[in-house]
Amino acid sequence: MSFPFSAIVGQDEMKLALLIAAVDPRIGGVMVFGDRGTGKSTAVRSLAALLPHVPAEQAGYQDGSPCKGSVPVPFVDLPLGATEDRVVGALDLERALGAGIKAFEPGLLARANGGFLYVDEVNLLEDHIVDLLLDVAASGENVVERDGLSVRHPARFVLIGSGNPEEGELRPQLLDRFGLSVEVRTPQDLGQRVEILKRCDMFEREPVAFAAKWHRAERKTVKRIAAGRAVVASVTLSDAILALASRLCLNVAADGLRGELTLMRSARALAALEGVCEVDAGHIARVAPLALRHRLRRDVLDETGSTARIERALEELAA
Amino acid sequence: MIASSDATPNALADAILAARLCAIDPRLCGLVLRGDPDARNAVIAALQAGLPADVAVRRVPLHVDDERLLGGIDLTETLARGEAVSRIGLLAEADGGMLVLPMADRLSDATAARIAAVIDTGEVVIERDGIALRAGTRFVTVVLDDGIEPEEGPPAALVERMAFWIDLEGVRSPGLGQDPGYPVLAPEDDRMLEQVGCEAAETPELLEVVVRTAAVLGIDSIRPVLFALRAARASAKLARRCAIADADLTLAARLVLAPRATRMPAPADETPSEPPPPSQRDDGEEDSAVTAPIEDIVLAAALAALPKNVLARIAAGRSRRGRNINARGGGERRKSSVRGRPMGARAGVPGGGQRLALIDTLRAAAPWQTVRKCGPGRVAIRRDDLRVRRFETRAEAVTIFAVDASGSSALARLAEAKGAVELLLAEAYVKRAQVALVAFRGSTAEIVLPPTRSLARARRSLADLPGGGGTPLAAGLNAARDLAEAARARGRTPFVVILTDGRANIAADGSAVRNRAQTDATSAAKAVGAAGIPAAFIDISARSRPEGAALAAAMGARYLPLPRADATAVHAAISQARKA
Numbered sequence: 001m002s003f004p005f006s007a008i009v010g011q012d013e014m015k016l017a018l019l020i021a022a023v024d025p026r027i028g029g030v031m032v033f034g035d036r037g038t039g040k041s042t043a044v045r046s047l048a049a050l051l052p053h054v055p056a057e058q059a060g061y062q063d064g065s066p067c068k069g070s071v072p073v074p075f076v077d078l079p080l081g082a083t084e085d086r087v088v089g090a091l092d093l094e095r096a097l098g099a100g101i102k103a104f105e106p107g108l109l110a111r112a113n114g115g116f117l118y119v120d121e122v123n124l125l126e127d128h129i130v131d132l133l134l135d136v137a138a139s140g141e142n143v144v145e146r147d148g149l150s151v152r153h154p155a156r157f158v159l160i161g162s163g164n165p166e167e168g169e170l171r172p173q174l175l176d177r178f179g180l181s182v183e184v185r186t187p188q189d190l191g192q193r194v195e196i197l198k199r200c201d202m203f204e205r206e207p208v209a210f211a212a213k214w215h216r217a218e219r220k221t222v223k224r225i226a227a228g229r230a231v232v233a234s235v236t237l238s239d240a241i242l243a244l245a246s247r248l249c250l251n252v253a254a255d256g257l258r259g260e261l262t263l264m265r266s267a268r269a270l271a272a273l274e275g276v277c278e279v280d281a282g283h284i285a286r287v288a289p290l291a292l293r294h295r296l297r298r299d300v301l302d303e304t305g306s307t308a309r310i311e312r313a314l315e316e317l318a319a
Numbered sequence: 320m321i322a323s324s325d326a327t328p329n330a331l332a333d334a335i336l337a338a339r340l341c342a343i344d345p346r347l348c349g350l351v352l353r354g355d356p357d358a359r360n361a362v363i364a365a366l367q368a369g370l371p372a373d374v375a376v377r378r379v380p381l382h383v384d385d386e387r388l389l390g391g392i393d394l395t396e397t398l399a400r401g402e403a404v405s406r407i408g409l410l411a412e413a414d415g416g417m418l419v420l421p422m423a424d425r426l427s428d429a430t431a432a433r434i435a436a437v438i439d440t441g442e443v444v445i446e447r448d449g450i451a452l453r454a455g456t457r458f459v460t461v462v463l464d465d466g467i468e469p470e471e472g473p474p475a476a477l478v479e480r481m482a483f484w485i486d487l488e489g490v491r492s493p494g495l496g497q498d499p500g501y502p503v504l505a506p507e508d509d510r511m512l513e514q515v516g517c518e519a520a521e522t523p524e525l526l527e528v529v530v531r532t533a534a535v536l537g538i539d540s541i542r543p544v545l546f547a548l549r550a551a552r553a554s555a556k557l558a559r560r561c562a563i564a565d566a567d568l569t570l571a572a573r574l575v576l577a578p579r580a581t582r583m584p585a586p587a588d589e590t591p592s593e594p595p596p597p598s599q600r601d602d603g604e605e606d607s608a609v610t611a612p613i614e615d616i617v618l619a620a621a622l623a624a625l626p627k628n629v630l631a632r633i634a635a636g637r638s639r640r641g642r643n644i645n646a647r648g649g650g651e652r653r654k655s656s657v658r659g660r661p662m663g664a665r666a667g668v669p670g671g672g673q674r675l676a677l678i679d680t681l682r683a684a685a686p687w688q689t690v691r692k693c694g695p696g697r698v699a700i701r702r703d704d705l706r707v708r709r710f711e712t713r714a715e716a717v718t719i720f721a722v723d724a725s726g727s728s729a730l731a732r733l734a735e736a737k738g739a740v741e742l743l744l745a746e747a748y749v750k751r752a753q754v755a756l757v758a759f760r761g762s763t764a765e766i767v768l769p770p771t772r773s774l775a776r777a778r779r780s781l782a783d784l785p786g787g788g789g790t791p792l793a794a795g796l797n798a799a800r801d802l803a804e805a806a807r808a809r810g811r812t813p814f815v816v817i818l819t820d821g822r823a824n825i826a827a828d829g830s831a832v833r834n835r836a837q838t839d840a841t842s843a844a845k846a847v848g849a850a851g852i853p854a855a856f857i858d859i860s861a862r863s864r865p866e867g868a869a870l871a872a873a874m875g876a877r878y879l880p881l882p883r884a885d886a887t888a889v890h891a892a893i894s895q896a897r898k899a
Contacts (some may be wrong), residue, residue, distance in 0.1 A: 036479045037540030041439065079444040080433045081385040086446035091677070108446055121476075124432045164476075186539050193530045194523060197544050200528075204346070 001207050005046040006217035011039060011185040016270070017180045017290050018047050019221075021116075021158050023228035024269040027179040028262060029137060029159035031122070031170075031294065034184030039196075040162040041120050042307070047160075048075035050218060051284060052226040059114035061106040062154050074115030074157075076108050078133075080124060087129060088136075088144050089151065098146045104151045109133075109142045112157040122161035125172055134177050179262045180287075181294035183307070224273060232272035237264060237279045244317065245284055251313040254295040263291040283315050330487050331358050335365040337483040337574050340553040341459045342369025347549050348438055349418075349460030349472065354487030362487075363461055366417060369713035370459070374416035376713045377409045377458075379434075381425055386674070388433060388451055389704040405450045410434065411443045414456035423473035424466035431474035434460070438480050482546035484578040525563060532572050532621055537582035547571040568618035577621040664706040679706035716752040716814060717770050717806040718893070721799035723819035723859070725790040735859075736817075739889035741781070753811070755802055756781070759795030761788035762829040766798060770806060789831060792823035792870075793839035796847055803852045814853050816893055817876070820860030821867035837866070844873035853890045855879060855893060 008015065016029045032040045051073035059071050078087070089107030108117070117133070119125055136142050140153040161178065163170065175181070187193055203210045242264070249260045264279075266287040271279045293306040320678060334352065341347045350366075367376065379388065386392075390408035397404045410418070410433075437443050437456065445452040462481055466472045478484070488556040529547045539545070551571040555563045661666040664676035666683075672786045684704040691699040721740070754899075756768035796817070803813035824833050847854060856871035858880040871878035879892045 035539065036476070037542035039541065077440075079389075079446055080429070080436055081389055081445075081447065083447040086451065120436060122431050124429060149321065186541055188534075190530060190534060192543065193534070193544065194526050196541055197526050197530055198523065199547060200541075200545055201548060258858070 001211060002045045002049055003042050003203055004211055004214035004218055005043070005050050006118065006221055007199050007210070007214045008039065008043055008046065009192050009199065011043060011184060013290065014182045014184055015042050016286070017182045018043065019225065019273055020180065020266050020269045020287070021160070022047065022051060022225045023273050024232050024265055025156065027158070027265055029161070029178045029180070031175065031178035031181045032160070032162040033165055033181065033186060034162070036164060037217070038184045038186050040184055041185060044118050044160050045077070045164060047116070050222050050225060051075065052222055052229070054114055061110035062113065074112055076112040076115065076117050078108060078117060078119045080121060081106065084129060084130070086130065087132065090146065091149055093221065102132070102148065104149050106153070109136055109155040109157070110153055113153070113155050115157055116160055117157045120161045120162050123163040130174060134174065138177065144318060164224060175294045176256070176258065178294065180211065180266060181289040182290060194280045227275065228269065228272040231277070232269055235268045235271045235277055235279060237268065241279050241281065241284060244281060248313055249292065250283070251316065252292060252296055252310055254292050259292050259295045263288060266291050288314060330630065330705040331361065332483060333574060334358070334362040334485040334487060337485060338362050338366035339369045339557060341468060341482070341551055342366055343553040343556050344549050345457050345459050346796070347546060349462065349481045349554065350483040350485060351462040351464055351478055351481045352485055352487060354489070358487040359463060363419065366459060366461065370416060376417045376419065377413040377605070378419045378421060379409055381422055382803060383430065385410065385433070385447065387811050388430065389443055390454070391447050394449050403450065405452050407454050408443065408453070410437045411454040411456045413458040416458055418458045418460045419463065420460065421463045422465050423462045423477065424464050426474055426477070428474050428476070431477040435476045435480055466630040478639070479540065479542060482550060482575055525568070528568060528617055530616060532617050533576055535618060536574060536576055536580035536621060538579050543575055543579050547575040550575050565616060568617045572617045580621070588711060664708055666703070667707040668702065668705050669707050673707040676706040676708045680704050715811040717811045719750060719755045719757065719799050719802050719806070719813060719815045721757040721759065721795045721815060721817045723790060723792070723795065724758040724786040725786065725788050735889060739893070742887070742890040757795060757798045758784055759791050759798070760786060762791055762825055764791060764794040764798035766802065770802070789825040790819070790823050791825035791829065792821070793827040793836065793843040794825070795819070796840065796843035797827065800843070800847045800850060800852065804850060815847065816855045816857065818857045818859050819887070821858060821864065821870050822860070840870060841873055844870045848873055848875035857892065
């Protein structure tokens with residue numbers, strides 16, 4: 001049983017990023033950076049309980065056979081030490097040995113299809129697995145050509161990574177593939193810290209009672225996500241807003257077009273989450289740090305944080 | 320009851336007490352022990368005595384592979400039965416018991432991260448070699464830290480997750496007369512004591528004391544605060560109390576919070592005493608107690624237990640334990656056929672980290688099936704058929720800069736070297752290389768930047784690198800060689816870059832005798848050459864002189880006279896030298 005999402009104290013930015021990714025999976029994943037003991041993985045894992053159901057033909061391994069009904073959105077936690085064959089899928093060992101049948105055993109990518117794939121300590125994951133994840137996440141399809149098998153199946157998932165920058169930074173080309181990036185800090189406010197302690201303690205001792213206490217809040221969030229998913233496609237962006245987004249990206253010198261695309265998609269998802277049918281400048285301002293902070297060209301001698309640079313650019317545009 | 324909190328803190332008694340607390344509440348996760356082996360064994364024995372009889376105790380050797388650590392396919396059984404048989408690993412076997420990590424300072428970050436993930440989630444999840452397995456497990460971990468240098472230490476990810484950090488350095492005559500005489504809990508007491516601390520959630524003051532003490536000591540993470548609360552509760556249980564008493568809180572502050580302090584608190588009269596914000600309360604009870612005196616007592620207990628060198632450490636800006644600097648990311652240093660990019664298979668027996676290449680094995684066995692006359696649906700596989708996987712791993716490169724920070728022109732030179740380090744660091748992101756920086760000036764050499772790939776750390780360390788004084792070239796070369804050899808011992812490829820004018824005037828022992836200084840420098844240079852460490856010698860003097868070239872020759876290094884080296888030129892020269 002995971003800690004209820006709604007019971008997490010503070011960490012508004014992280015919660016916002018996760019909700020946006022839940023509303024529009026095309027955002028391209030969320031990367032959560034933070035020091036130890038800031039509740040990164042707690043928040044991400046708690047998201048699993050919040051996801052509304054989806055039609056069965058959109059989730060999990062699809063080998064072409066029809067399926068009916070609805071299933072919960074898959075949430076797959078990629079364990080460290082997972083081997084490539086279990087990630088992409090491989091020959092079914094049991095059937096190969098027992099009956100000599102060549103059959104495909106779907107891997108974690110197949111299981112995550114239509115849902116979320118979470119990698120804790122993403123900077124400790126082996127390079128070739130990270131490359132593989134990014135490749136599949138970008139193409140939405142898993143192509144297996146190994147062990148004499150030739151299989152392809154849909155693998156559309158939202159990649160969520162978390163890590164501690166002290167333990168080694170991510171390669172920039174990898175960072176850029178994540179749609180949103182969040183920096184987490186421990187709350188410094190005494191009251192908040194007491195509240196965290198109180199809730200963690202209560203959850204630890206009486207998890208069932210604690211979950212029941214937060215059940216209504218959780219239901220409300222699930223409904224919000226479901227409603228957001230339903231309307232996100234119809235949220236409109238006016239030309240003025242598009243121009244604002246482009247100017248912002250130019251002003252902060254964000255590399256590539258991916259930043260602009262993510263900025264617009266996440267602003268739209270935020271509007272949908274709030275039940276508004278048109279994106280306004282406020283939405284852009286709120287998602288801009290999330291969508292752009294990891295795409296700014298890094299100046300080794302500039303001490304100014306990326307977030308500060310984005311905020312400054314936003315202020316200039318507003319003036 | 321807890322008399323020892325008033326007496327002078329005794330490290331061994333504390334450690335044994337901490338072990339008992341862990342045995343009472345395994346969610347305290349465990350202890351980091353440093354120092355005397357006998358004392359550590361006494362603590363482990365105390366922990367084992369506190370746990371139920373016959374529980375599993377597992378030691379994790381340094382060279383453990385994922386298959387044994389986490390679990391995986393049981394090859395013998397699989398082949399014998401003709402169906403996939405999985406086997407749980409050490410972490411799952413240790414369920415309910417104890418996990419001992421000897422020489423944890425040498426533990427790889429990758430292994431530490433796997434153990435940390437299992438501690439966090441309370442279950443082992445395996446997705447490997449065609450096996451998907453889940454097994455719940457909760458154990459007490461004992462991390463044995465044998466690091467000598469302050470830079471060495473167990474991986475931070477693991478240390479952070481242990482409630483107690485105890486230094487047993489200098490503890491004598493362990494195990495005798497040190498026992499504080501706490502009662503050992505009988506199982507039948509458990510039910511009565513289940514209720515201990517149940518009202519803790521209803522007394523926010525208690526939580527506030529813990530949170531506030533942590534804040535005063537500059538503890539940022541939320542985990543220690545939770546640990547402190549758990550420790551206090553376990554302590555109450557150990558003393559057969561039904562509620563957390565002041566003594567329990569002081570004990571928790573001393574054992575859990577004090578070792579993690581990152582700053583000295585402000586003088587007592589400035590301790591923050593504003594009333595806690597009432598807005599955060601759910602129950603809306605009135606907030607009468609402003610600053611309970613217990614808070615001062617708890618803080619005092621923590622302060623008394625602060626390690627003596629805390630100020631020095633705080634000044635040096637590093638926490639007591641935890642190895643952040645050796646960030647290795649996913650780049651593997653093991654040369655064995657464990658992981659990396661697959662490279663095909665070869666004949667061999669799996670085990671010792673070598674993994675079965677199933678398909679190749681089956682393929683090798685296939686032609687013989689008719690001869691071996693096995694029943695239908697079964698495959699006869701013999702030892703000779705077995706194939707193991709081979710992987711290609713990339714050895715990590717470490718570039719070590721030894722920079723002459725002496726004399727008046729040092730400041731400019733230093734700035735150039737700093738620039739080159741930053742340029743290389745930016746490159747290191749992509750190539751997964753690391754850089755380190757040694758500066759020598761005055762009478763000694765100093766490791767300014769231990770091997771790192773973190774730009775944040777590098778920038779911080781580089782920012783205030785001082786210059787001036789004599790030229791202890793021999794000391795600088797020796798320090799660079801030590802670093803290079805340490806890097807090599809960890810399986811990385813070192814490359815040393817020396818930036819100096821080659822005019823040594825301080826001998827290896829720190830005395831200012833020019834002749835001896837020069838001889839010492841030459842022999843230090845020869846030692847680098849003899850160790851076979853690839854190096855580049857960048858002569859930054861305004862007019863190059865033969866000393867530099869001679870030293871470079873002694874080191875077997877490439878000699879690059881660069882009268883006016885700037886960051887870009889140094890960077891270009893190094894890139895070229897490495898390729899050569």
